Amino acid sequence: MILEKTTAQVIPQLINVHVGQPAKFECRGTGINITLSWRALQRHNISSKAHILNNQLIFPSASMQDSNTYLCVVSSLNGNAFAFVDLHVKRSEFIQHQHEIMVLFEIVEVILMILLVLAMRSLSNAPHDVYIIEVL
Numbered sequence: 001m002i003l004e005k006t007t008a009q010v011i012p013q014l015i016n017v018h019v020g021q022p023a024k025f026e027c028r029g030t031g032i033n034i035t036l037s038w039r040a041l042q043r044h045n046i047s048s049k050a051h052i053l054n055n056q057l058i059f060p061s062a063s064m065q066d067s068n069t070y071l072c073v074v075s076s077l078n079g080n081a082f083a084f085v086d087l088h089v090k091r092s093e094f095i096q097h098q099h100e101i102m103v104l105f106e107i108v109e110v111i112l113m114i115l116l117v118l119a120m121r122s123l124s125n126a127p128h129d130v131y132i133i134e135v136l
Contacts, residue, residue: 006031008074008081015085018092023059023066025085031076041069041084062089 007030015023027036038057040046047066050059059066067089074081 004031004076004078006034006074006076006079006081008036008072008083010070010072010083010085013083013085014088016088016090017062018090019063020061020092023062023087023089025057025070025072025087027055027057027072027074027083029055029072029074029076029081031074031078031081034074034076037073037075039071039073041071043068046070057085059087062087064089064091 009028011026011028015025017023027038029036036055038046038052043065046052046057047059047063049061049063050057050066052058057070057072066087068087070085070087072083072085074083
């Protein structure tokens, strides 16, 4: 009796997505009475937002925390086989630009506060009686 060799293959082997985009890997295996399972290598648990359906590892909306190497394990009466895949999740350009804009606003706010303090100091040293500064 010749037993079929146990094999594992994942399609595709690499996915690059932006935050919020979907990602899907399909594991295929050969062997006698095979079972397939998925594991995350760098973090032991696969995200609770991901799900496994018909041997597919599906991320409906990928997050930065989903970036990882995943392992498909195919087990059969003849042994085990493994296939590795990588999911790389990047910040979307919009989110990156939004973050940069927020940092710029914070810098401008600090500069305006410094200018306000300097203006108040110069006004307090002026020889006039009363000054009213209205801050919007």
